[in-house]
Amino acid sequence: MLLASTLLGVDALQASMMRPQTVVRAQAPAMSAADGMEGVGDETGKKVWDPLQLADLGSPATLAWFRHAELKHCRVAMAAFTGWLVAVSGVHFPGLLSFSESVSFEDLSKLGPLEQWEAVPEWGKVQIISAIGIIEHQSEWKLKPHYMAGGTPGDLKGLKNFWDPAGLTSKMDAQKLKRQRLSELKNGRLAMLGIVGCLVAGNLPGSIPVPINWPAGPSLILPFGPLATYSS
Numbered sequence: 001m002l003l004a005s006t007l008l009g010v011d012a013l014q015a016s017m018m019r020p021q022t023v024v025r026a027q028a029p030a031m032s033a034a035d036g037m038e039g040v041g042d043e044t045g046k047k048v049w050d051p052l053q054l055a056d057l058g059s060p061a062t063l064a065w066f067r068h069a070e071l072k073h074c075r076v077a078m079a080a081f082t083g084w085l086v087a088v089s090g091v092h093f094p095g096l097l098s099f100s101e102s103v104s105f106e107d108l109s110k111l112g113p114l115e116q117w118e119a120v121p122e123w124g125k126v127q128i129i130s131a132i133g134i135i136e137h138q139s140e141w142k143l144k145p146h147y148m149a150g151g152t153p154g155d156l157k158g159l160k161n162f163w164d165p166a167g168l169t170s171k172m173d174a175q176k177l178k179r180q181r182l183s184e185l186k187n188g189r190l191a192m193l194g195i196v197g198c199l200v201a202g203n204l205p206g207s208i209p210v211p212i213n214w215p216a217g218p219s220l221i222l223p224f225g226p227l228a229t230y231s232s
Contacts, residue, residue, distance in 0.1 A: 032048045032050055032053070032055050032056060033055040033056050033060070033063050034048045034050055034055035034063065035048055037063075037067065038178070038181055038182055038185065039182065039185045039186075041182070041186060054066065061148040061149070064147050064148050064151075064153050065147075065148055065153075067147075067153040067154065068147045068148075068153035068154055070185075070188075071153060071154035071184070071185070071188065072154070073188070073192060074184065074185060074187070074188020074189060074191065074192065075184075075188060077188060077191035077192040077194070077195050078187060078188055078191040080191070080195045081191045081194045081195045081198070083113070084113050084195065084198050087109075087112070087113040087116055088112075088113060088215055090109050090110075091109070092105040092106055092108065092109035093105040094106075097120070097121075097124065098121045098123075098124060100121070101121045103119065103120075103121060107119070108120070112202070112215045113198075113215070135159070135162060138159055138162075139156055139159065142158060142159070143155070143156070143158040143159070144158075157169075198214070201214040202214050202215055
Protein backbone atom coordinates (compact mmCIF):
# COMPACT_ATOMS: atom_id res chain seq x y z
CA MET A 1 0.00 0.00 0.00
CA LEU A 2 2.79 2.34 0.93
CA LEU A 3 4.73 1.39 -2.20
CA ALA A 4 1.72 2.09 -4.42
CA SER A 5 1.20 5.50 -2.87
CA THR A 6 4.87 6.34 -3.35
CA LEU A 7 4.80 5.32 -7.01
CA LEU A 8 1.67 7.38 -7.61
CA GLY A 9 3.34 10.41 -6.01
CA VAL A 10 6.42 10.01 -8.21
CA ASP A 11 4.24 9.77 -11.35
CA ALA A 12 2.34 12.91 -10.37
CA LEU A 13 5.61 14.79 -9.77
CA GLN A 14 7.00 13.72 -13.14
CA ALA A 15 3.79 14.76 -14.90
CA SER A 16 3.85 18.17 -13.28
CA MET A 17 7.48 18.68 -14.29
CA MET A 18 6.69 17.76 -17.90
CA ARG A 19 3.72 20.14 -18.05
CA PRO A 20 4.64 23.45 -19.79
CA GLN A 21 5.21 26.17 -17.23
CA THR A 22 3.49 29.54 -17.52
CA VAL A 23 6.03 32.37 -17.16
CA VAL A 24 4.63 35.55 -15.64
CA ARG A 25 6.55 38.58 -16.85
CA ALA A 26 6.34 41.97 -15.20
CA GLN A 27 4.98 44.56 -17.58
CA ALA A 28 7.43 47.32 -18.47
CA PRO A 29 6.31 50.83 -17.54
CA ALA A 30 4.61 52.65 -20.40
CA MET A 31 6.94 54.97 -22.26
CA SER A 32 5.86 58.38 -23.53
CA ALA A 33 6.84 59.46 -27.03
CA ALA A 34 8.19 62.64 -25.41
CA ASP A 35 10.76 60.73 -23.29
CA GLY A 36 14.21 62.08 -24.06
CA MET A 37 13.00 65.40 -25.46
CA GLU A 38 14.44 68.66 -24.16
CA GLY A 39 12.30 70.57 -21.72
CA VAL A 40 12.20 68.20 -18.74
CA GLY A 41 13.29 69.90 -15.53
CA ASP A 42 13.22 69.84 -11.75
CA GLU A 43 9.70 71.33 -11.80
CA THR A 44 8.26 67.98 -12.85
CA GLY A 45 10.68 65.71 -11.00
CA LYS A 46 12.89 65.19 -14.06
CA LYS A 47 9.99 63.40 -15.75
CA VAL A 48 7.80 64.17 -18.74
CA TRP A 49 4.65 65.96 -17.57
CA ASP A 50 1.95 64.95 -20.01
CA PRO A 51 -1.16 63.91 -18.04
CA LEU A 52 -3.36 63.91 -21.16
CA GLN A 53 -0.78 61.88 -23.14
CA LEU A 54 -0.88 64.37 -25.99
CA ALA A 55 2.61 63.32 -27.09
CA ASP A 56 1.22 59.91 -28.04
CA LEU A 57 -1.64 61.14 -30.21
CA GLY A 58 0.12 60.65 -33.52
CA SER A 59 3.37 59.92 -35.29
CA PRO A 60 6.84 61.38 -34.61
CA ALA A 61 5.99 64.06 -37.17
CA THR A 62 2.97 65.02 -35.06
CA LEU A 63 5.18 65.31 -31.97
CA ALA A 64 7.63 67.48 -33.92
CA TRP A 65 4.72 69.73 -34.91
CA PHE A 66 3.70 70.02 -31.24
CA ARG A 67 7.23 70.99 -30.19
CA HIS A 68 7.56 73.53 -33.02
CA ALA A 69 4.22 75.04 -32.07
CA GLU A 70 5.28 75.19 -28.42
CA LEU A 71 8.51 77.00 -29.28
CA LYS A 72 6.66 79.41 -31.54
CA HIS A 73 4.15 80.23 -28.80
CA CYS A 74 7.01 80.58 -26.30
CA ARG A 75 8.76 83.17 -28.45
CA VAL A 76 5.60 85.11 -29.20
CA ALA A 77 4.64 85.09 -25.51
CA MET A 78 8.08 86.35 -24.46
CA ALA A 79 7.83 89.20 -26.96
CA ALA A 80 4.26 89.94 -25.88
CA PHE A 81 5.05 89.97 -22.17
CA THR A 82 8.07 92.21 -22.71
CA GLY A 83 5.95 94.50 -24.88
CA TRP A 84 3.27 94.61 -22.20
CA LEU A 85 5.82 95.69 -19.56
CA VAL A 86 7.15 98.40 -21.86
CA ALA A 87 3.63 99.58 -22.69
CA VAL A 88 2.56 100.02 -19.06
CA SER A 89 5.87 101.65 -18.08
CA GLY A 90 5.32 104.66 -20.32
CA VAL A 91 8.67 104.20 -22.08
CA HIS A 92 8.46 105.14 -25.77
CA PHE A 93 10.43 106.19 -28.82
CA PRO A 94 10.67 109.86 -29.68
CA GLY A 95 8.94 111.38 -32.70
CA LEU A 96 6.02 110.26 -34.83
CA LEU A 97 4.81 106.75 -35.48
CA SER A 98 2.81 107.90 -38.51
CA PHE A 99 3.58 111.13 -40.36
CA SER A 100 0.46 110.93 -42.53
CA GLU A 101 -1.89 110.62 -39.55
CA SER A 102 0.25 112.57 -37.05
CA VAL A 103 0.28 109.75 -34.49
CA SER A 104 3.25 110.00 -32.11
CA PHE A 105 4.81 107.34 -29.91
CA GLU A 106 4.06 109.57 -26.93
CA ASP A 107 0.36 109.49 -27.79
CA LEU A 108 0.41 105.69 -27.72
CA SER A 109 2.32 105.55 -24.43
CA LYS A 110 -0.63 107.19 -22.65
CA LEU A 111 -2.92 104.27 -23.57
CA GLY A 112 -3.21 100.75 -22.22
CA PRO A 113 -1.44 97.89 -24.03
CA LEU A 114 -4.48 96.69 -25.99
CA GLU A 115 -5.63 100.24 -26.77
CA GLN A 116 -2.17 100.98 -28.17
CA TRP A 117 -2.69 98.35 -30.84
CA GLU A 118 -6.09 99.79 -31.68
CA ALA A 119 -4.54 103.25 -32.06
CA VAL A 120 -1.91 102.08 -34.58
CA PRO A 121 -2.90 103.30 -38.09
CA GLU A 122 -4.29 100.58 -40.36
CA TRP A 123 -1.31 100.61 -42.71
CA GLY A 124 0.96 100.17 -39.71
CA LYS A 125 -0.99 97.07 -38.70
CA VAL A 126 -0.70 95.77 -42.27
CA GLN A 127 3.09 96.19 -42.18
CA ILE A 128 3.40 94.39 -38.84
CA ILE A 129 1.17 91.48 -39.88
CA SER A 130 2.93 91.24 -43.27
CA ALA A 131 6.35 91.01 -41.61
CA ILE A 132 5.06 88.21 -39.38
CA GLY A 133 3.61 86.45 -42.42
CA ILE A 134 6.90 86.64 -44.33
CA ILE A 135 8.85 85.19 -41.41
CA GLU A 136 6.26 82.44 -41.02
CA HIS A 137 6.34 81.60 -44.73
CA GLN A 138 10.14 81.47 -44.84
CA SER A 139 10.38 79.31 -41.73
CA GLU A 140 7.88 76.80 -43.13
CA TRP A 141 9.01 76.60 -46.75
CA LYS A 142 12.63 77.73 -46.98
CA LEU A 143 14.25 75.73 -44.21
CA LYS A 144 15.17 72.18 -45.27
CA PRO A 145 14.65 69.56 -44.06
CA HIS A 146 11.28 70.52 -42.66
CA TYR A 147 10.89 70.02 -38.91
CA MET A 148 8.23 67.36 -39.57
CA ALA A 149 10.53 65.51 -41.97
CA GLY A 150 13.71 65.13 -39.97
CA GLY A 151 14.55 68.77 -39.25
CA THR A 152 14.82 70.34 -35.82
CA PRO A 153 11.63 71.94 -34.45
CA GLY A 154 12.13 75.63 -33.75
CA ASP A 155 15.42 75.83 -35.66
CA LEU A 156 15.56 79.09 -37.65
CA LYS A 157 19.28 79.15 -38.36
CA GLY A 158 18.56 79.18 -42.08
CA LEU A 159 17.05 82.66 -41.73
CA LYS A 160 20.45 84.23 -41.10
CA ASN A 161 19.26 87.83 -41.41
CA PHE A 162 16.58 87.23 -38.80
CA TRP A 163 17.94 84.58 -36.47
CA ASP A 164 20.96 85.66 -34.40
CA PRO A 165 22.37 88.30 -36.81
CA ALA A 166 25.17 89.02 -34.30
CA GLY A 167 26.31 85.41 -34.41
CA LEU A 168 26.18 84.89 -30.65
CA THR A 169 25.19 81.22 -30.85
CA SER A 170 28.12 80.40 -33.13
CA LYS A 171 30.48 81.11 -30.21
CA MET A 172 28.78 78.62 -27.86
CA ASP A 173 29.78 75.00 -27.38
CA ALA A 174 27.26 72.14 -27.54
CA GLN A 175 26.70 72.09 -23.76
CA LYS A 176 26.04 75.83 -23.63
CA LEU A 177 23.64 75.62 -26.56
CA LYS A 178 21.75 72.78 -24.85
CA ARG A 179 21.36 74.86 -21.70
CA GLN A 180 20.23 77.89 -23.70
CA ARG A 181 17.58 75.83 -25.50
CA LEU A 182 16.26 74.58 -22.16
CA SER A 183 16.23 78.16 -20.84
CA GLU A 184 14.26 79.28 -23.87
CA LEU A 185 11.62 76.61 -23.26
CA LYS A 186 11.31 77.38 -19.55
CA ASN A 187 11.21 81.15 -20.00
CA GLY A 188 8.74 80.78 -22.85
CA ARG A 189 6.38 78.60 -20.82
CA LEU A 190 6.54 81.13 -17.99
CA ALA A 191 5.90 83.98 -20.45
CA MET A 192 2.78 82.21 -21.75
CA LEU A 193 1.44 82.10 -18.21
CA GLY A 194 2.55 85.69 -17.69
CA ILE A 195 0.81 87.23 -20.69
CA VAL A 196 -2.39 85.31 -19.95
CA GLY A 197 -2.15 86.59 -16.38
CA CYS A 198 -1.87 90.17 -17.66
CA LEU A 199 -5.00 89.76 -19.77
CA VAL A 200 -6.95 88.16 -16.92
CA ALA A 201 -5.82 90.64 -14.25
CA GLY A 202 -6.90 93.64 -16.33
CA ASN A 203 -10.40 92.25 -16.77
CA LEU A 204 -11.01 90.48 -13.45
CA PRO A 205 -9.75 92.72 -10.62
CA GLY A 206 -8.30 90.71 -7.76
CA SER A 207 -7.93 87.51 -9.78
CA ILE A 208 -4.11 87.72 -9.66
CA PRO A 209 -3.07 87.99 -5.98
CA VAL A 210 -0.05 90.27 -6.39
CA PRO A 211 0.25 93.94 -5.35
CA ILE A 212 0.32 95.38 -8.88
CA ASN A 213 -1.96 98.08 -10.21
CA TRP A 214 -3.04 96.24 -13.35
CA PRO A 215 -4.23 98.59 -16.10
CA ALA A 216 -7.87 98.04 -16.88
CA GLY A 217 -8.22 96.72 -20.40
CA PRO A 218 -11.12 96.03 -22.74
CA SER A 219 -12.96 92.83 -22.04
CA LEU A 220 -11.58 89.69 -23.64
CA ILE A 221 -15.00 89.14 -25.22
CA LEU A 222 -15.21 92.69 -26.56
CA PRO A 223 -14.88 91.63 -30.24
CA PHE A 224 -18.05 89.57 -29.82
CA GLY A 225 -19.98 92.41 -28.18
CA PRO A 226 -21.50 93.93 -31.34
CA LEU A 227 -22.43 90.46 -32.57
CA ALA A 228 -24.21 89.69 -29.30
CA THR A 229 -26.00 93.04 -29.42
CA TYR A 230 -27.13 92.46 -32.99
CA SER A 231 -28.44 88.97 -32.23
CA SER A 232 -30.52 90.21 -29.28
